[in-house]
Amino acid sequence: MMASLILILALIVGVAGVGLLYVDTKRRKAGAEEALPAPSSAPVAESEAEFAVKPEAVPESEPALEVEPEPHPELIEQPKSQDEVPPEPSTEPESEPERSRPHPHLPSLPGAVRREKKKWAEHKGFEFFKEDSYLAEEWTRGAAASGATPRDIVVGHAFGHEIVLTDLGGVGVMAARTGAASDTVVDFRRVEIAEDSGNSGNEPSADLLPVRELAGFEVFSTEVAVAQRMIDQRVPVALEMLPAEVTAVWMESEWVLAQTTKAARSPQWEQMLAPLALLGDVARVLPPRSTAGHILHVDDMDPTRLISPPPAPEPTGPR
Structure with missing residues (x-):
């Protein structure tokens, strides 16, 4: 009896297991069908593939036209009012502010040139003096013709000359001592001198x-033939080296001077x-100053060795 009962229970368990296995198989098939794409999507894809333009169908010689998208109405820049319209750019170059361009003839700050001279003298190892009455007697031509006392x-010394x-x-x-005084005057005047140059003595003397x-200079001299030989x-090399600020150069006594x-x-000044x-080297070939009017003061000289008296003359007649 017990064996029959166990057999019946085993059959019931087996039937139940087969039923559960069948149900699980049905569920798996239903899930796989839901994962597949819709039946209508495949024909649409095939139709799109049929009407798609193949790359080789487009001729290589004719590039495809690019259609620019139309701008959105809201993005179009509306015209500004007359007050907001920016001014048209000017074709004329912008001029520098007047204060940034120093005018050559406007007076500078008081003492500016003096301070620059002191600084330049210190840089060159030169000496600075406020005035020197001795120099007033050395020059009588050009800017010195007015008799003004040299100041500042x-x-x-530079290039072998006193400056x-x-x-x-x-x-x-600016003056350079030549080392050889001469009575001949040679004057160089720049041909194009501005009328408002601010310099005196621009015209040569009579x-x-x-x-x-x-070299852009007009040459004058008290001795034309001497100046031509000099x-x-x-000379043209030196004249061309002078800066444009030099308006005249002249050779006087033992000096060569240039006014600016x-x-x-x-x-x-450096140039x-x-x-x-x-030019100071060139001026040494001028005729030396005449010494005919000079008086030699022997008494003021240092004493020298005594000169022995001349020997007595010997008799020449017969004895």
């Missing part, structure tokens, strides 16, 4: 005769040293 003087930078009645003058025009290849506009400053020294 810089003295030094003097000074102010004569508001006119800047005793100066025209010689020639050279001019060699060094009021715009000349330390860069121009003037070499050509002025070169």
Whole structure:
């Protein structure tokens, strides 16, 4: 009896297991069908593939036209009112402010040139003096013709010459000592001198005769033939080296002097040293100053050794 009962229970359990296995299989099939795409999507994809334009169908010689999208009405910039419209750009170049461009003839700050001279003298190792009455007796031509006392003087040596930078009645003058005094005066005047240059003594004196025009300068001299012989290849080179601020150059006594506009400053002073020294070398060929009127004061000289008396003359007659 017990064996029959166990057999029946085993059959019931087996039937129940088969039923559960069948139900699980049905559920798995239903889930797989839901995961597949809808039946209508496949025909649509096939139709789109049929009407798609293949790349090789487009000719290579004719590029495809690019259609620019129309701008949105709200993004179109509306015209501004007359007050908001920016001014049209000017074709004329903008000029520098007047204060940034120093005018060559406007007066500078009081003492500015003096301070720059002191600074330049210190940089060059030169000496600075407020005035020197001795120099007033050395020069009588050009800017010195007014008789103004030299002021704010810089003295030094450059290129083998004594150099003097000074102010004569508001006119800047640089002078180089030649080392050989001469009575012949040679004057060089720049051909194009502005009428408002601010310099005095631009016109040559009456005793100066025209010689020639050279390197943008008109040459005058008290001795035309002497000046013509003096001019060699060094003279035009020196004149061309001078800065544009130099308006005149003249050789007087044992000096070569150059006067400038009021715009000349330390860069121009530096440029003037070499050509002025070169003209000083050229000036040494001028005839030396005459010494016929000079009086030799022997009494003021140092004593020398005594001169022995001349020997007595010997008799020449017969004995």
